[in-house]
Amino acid sequence: MKERRKSLLKDIGEKQFLSKISRYVDTPFIGFNDDVSAIELPSGDLLVINVDMLVQGTDVLPGMSSFQIGKKAVTMAVSDIIAKGVTPIGCLASVGFPPEISIDEAETIIQGIKEQCSSYKCLFLGGDLNESKETIVDIVAFGTCGKTNLISRKGVVSGDILYSTGLFGFNAIGFEMLLNEKFVEDSLKKRILESVYEPKAKIEFLDILQELPIKICMDSSDGLLVTLSDLSILNNLGITITNVPIQLEVEEFAEKNDINPLDLVFRGGEEFDLIFALSPNLKEEVERKVENMGLKIYKIGFFDENLKGLTITDDAFSHYKFPESGFEHFTNK
16 A cells, blocks of 8 residues: 655645644734734733744845845844834844854854844844754844733724835845846846845834824735735735835836736735724824824725725726735745
8 A cells, every 4th residue: 555645834835834733822912823922921011022033045035145134034023023012122043054154154144133133222132053054043032011002913993094114016026136037227226135135124113003002013024915814814804905005116117027016016025014004083193193203104905894805996006916825935935
């Protein structure tokens, strides 16, 4: 009798595996489907913790410097803390280096970690060093907040408005340029490379998240399509996208290269912008406060009880085919 082949992670993908193992994880204050964990301190406040892993083979683009690797690893972990409305206090790093890496390169990665922690005004508290086949940087970021101040991913009602802290598409062009050798004009190349090599968590929006009754928030590091789809499913509401948050240059690039612009906007990833929602009656107050702070936000659309999934009503893009799925680990998609 032929031996039955064991199922592999690539057969089911990241999301199905996470669902399979969810029963093993303790979630006293925040659901398993969030990127952070939280536990109660003796003071009654919550300790909010996130861990994120940067792996050389999957997270480091061609041309990225060692210093930028360290910085990006910190941003990956800190961004999810900020999305909870929590000020990051400190970071720990668990780092694996191959024996063949130069001392200068390894030290430069650590310097990048320290530099990015300092830019977010949080402490770099050391960590663990080990040997690995490729460079791996695993960052634990944490902060504290009151129980009622933690922003969830669930809690909106039909009609609540969705905003983004940024526009999308540059990262997807960067991936096309660096991985698929797509031509990008010099006038745009600098901004594209800065977007993919030097991503930044949106810590400047913490005052908005902490001072106003923001209902839900999530960062867009897994791509805008995944982010909006997850929020739709978690809240059991559809999302009407009235304004596609696209950079003007992305539209032009898509047209010149015969690429669906919605693929560039929704399937990029690693933008680390914040996607948040609020009641319609707070619209003017939030937009005024953001403007007074010298920042920008972009209305994407609203939650709709009459829909399932995502629907685009933006006339400029409604004729394009909407992407069916975003990136998922283990499936090579």
